[in-house]
Amino acid sequence: MPITANDPKRKTWLDTSKDTDFPIQNIPFGVFLTRDDIITIGTRIGDYAIDLGALHQLGYFEGIPLTDDIFLQDTLNDFISDGKKTWRLVRNRIAEVFDANNSKLKNNEDHRKIVLFTLDEIEMQLPVQVGDYTDFYSSKEHATNVGTMFRDPDNALLPNWLHIPVGYHGRSSSIIPSGIPVHRPQGQTLPAGATEPVFGPSKLVDFELEMAFITTDANALGEPIPIEEAEDYIFGLVLFNDWSARDIQKWEYVPLGPFLAKNFASSISPWIVTLDALEPFRTKGPEPEKELLPYLQFKGKKSFDIHLEVAIKPESAEETTITHSNFKYMYWNMSQQLAHHTINGCPVNSGDMMGSGTISGPTPDSYGSMLELSWRGEKPVKLKDGSERKFIQDNDTVIMRGHCENKEIRIGFGEVSTKLLPVYEPKKK
Numbered sequence: 269m270p271i272t273a274n275d276p277k278r279k280t281w282l283d284t285s286k287d288t289d290f291p292i293q294n295i296p297f298g299v300f301l302t303r304d305d306i307i308t309i310g311t312r313i314g315d316y317a318i319d320l321g322a323l324h325q326l327g328y329f330e331g332i333p334l335t336d337d338i339f340l341q342d343t344l345n346d347f348i349s350d351g352k353k354t355w356r357l358v359r360n361r362i363a364e365v366f367d368a369n370n371s372k373l374k375n376n377e378d379h380r381k382i383v384l385f386t387l388d389e390i391e392m393q394l395p396v397q398v399g400d401y402t403d404f405y406s407s408k409e410h411a412t413n414v415g416t417m418f419r420d421p422d423n424a425l426l427p428n429w430l431h432i433p434v435g436y437h438g439r440s441s442s443i444i445p446s447g448i449p450v451h452r453p454q455g456q457t458l459p460a461g462a463t464e465p466v467f468g469p470s471k472l473v474d475f476e477l478e479m480a481f482i483t484t485d486a487n488a489l490g491e492p493i494p495i496e497e498a499e500d501y502i503f504g505l506v507l508f509n510d511w512s513a514r515d516i517q518k519w520e521y522v523p524l525g526p527f528l529a530k531n532f533a534s535s536i537s538p539w540i541v542t543l544d545a546l547e548p549f550r551t552k553g554p555e556p557e558k559e560l561l562p563y564l565q566f567k568g569k570k571s572f573d574i575h576l577e578v579a580i581k582p583e584s585a586e587e588t589t590i591t592h593s594n595f596k597y598m599y600w601n602m603s604q605q606l607a608h609h610t611i612n613g614c615p616v617n618s619g620d621m622m623g624s625g626t627i628s629g630p631t632p633d634s635y636g637s638m639l640e641l642s643w644r645g646e647k648p649v650k651l652k653d654g655s656e657r658k659f660i661q662d663n664d665t666v667i668m669r670g671h672c673e674n675k676e677i678r679i680g681f682g683e684v685s686t687k688l689l690p691v692y693e694p695k696k697k
């Protein structure tokens with residue numbers, strides 16, 4: 269089925285700025301609270317949020333097989349379960365309704381009042397109920413940097429790394445949308461030179477610049493997803509800040525991998541940009557350096573050219589952009605990750621979230637974490653206000669942004685912005 273929603277020539281009757289992340293060719297999906305405190309599924313064009321529940325009730329999705337309440341829900345899980353064909357029909361229809369040449373909604377003021385919201389009238393929510401969250405470790409540059417720092421520069425990559433998209437199971441309970449602050453975690457660490465651990469606030473709180481993809485119901489128990497079908501089960505992507513406490517991580521991760529250093533919070537951008545919307549930005553990823561086992565071999569362009577950046581905003585100073593990276597640097601692509609995740613028969617469900625792992629580029633100004641940017645604290649990062657950061661300080665806000673661009677269009681993700689609060693203080697009774 270053609271993705272008519274992607275027509276780069278299409279213009280909308282809504283006011284949109286030229287450099288918006290959300291032109292009519294994007295049509296992402298999200299969940300928001302309206303000015304009347306009603307929760308609904310919606311999309312966004314320019315700086316307008318569009319209530320898809322209301323649009324459906326008013327008959328604008330006529331002819332598309334959708335249940336009456338599909339958009340009147342507090343998560344996208346059921347809509348995502350409807351599958352790729354339905355996502356395409358709905359995006360194509362939304363593009364038609366807001367096309368500059370279509371006057372049906374444009375000229376109906378009563379309908380417009382019900383359907384359209386400005387961004388200050390809404391509050392974005394988590395777009396899906398995340399059943400399971402898996403985090404990969406798929407950037408070769410990141411894995412090499414971390415291996416160099418913590419193990420051995422001559423053998424930075426562990427022997428499995430070029431054969432397996434390495435990953436671990438995270439916690440979905442602490443995945444939060446942009447705008448929700450996070451407390452500095454406490455835990456056990458082993459200070460340098462000590463033989464016994466101490467308890468206290470993490471001193472090395474870090475971000476991880478990642479993207480995450482969201483799946484639909486993909487397979488039954490026991491049934492692997494072939495790599496060439498994997499993209500049929502990927503609904504879309506969000507920006508993903510996988511908060512990490514490096515000192516807790518260093519002490520706890522042996523031998524079973526990340527635990528409390530990683531599961532205190534992961535923040536996401538609230539609009540899911542569909543894989544369909546990213547079609548024009550397909551690109552080739554890095555060439556495999558080892559012959560891959562057949563279930564991980566793929567044909568064609570499976571990577572996406574998505575510019576990524578991170579800024580730090582101190583409490584009372586302007587923000588400083590501290591790194592620029594790109595999703596295309598990922599050594600293991602999403603199809604390989606999903607094929608590998610299910611090769612043992614592990615079921616993947618609607619709303620599951622798969623983090624890419626920290627996305628570091630080849631140069632020091634493209635690294636995806638403070639650990640790498642400040643090289644374990646040896647090279648502090650300078651901010652515009654004259655201060656320096658080795659890791660994230662209390663009351664700093666970390667902002668991640670991402671977008672794709674070609675000669676015709678720009679498709680963006682908006683941002684994920686999260687403030688780090690001081691350690692949680694129990695309320696006095």
Ligand code: MN
Nearest residue numbers: 403476510625
């Ligand atoms: Mn991570």
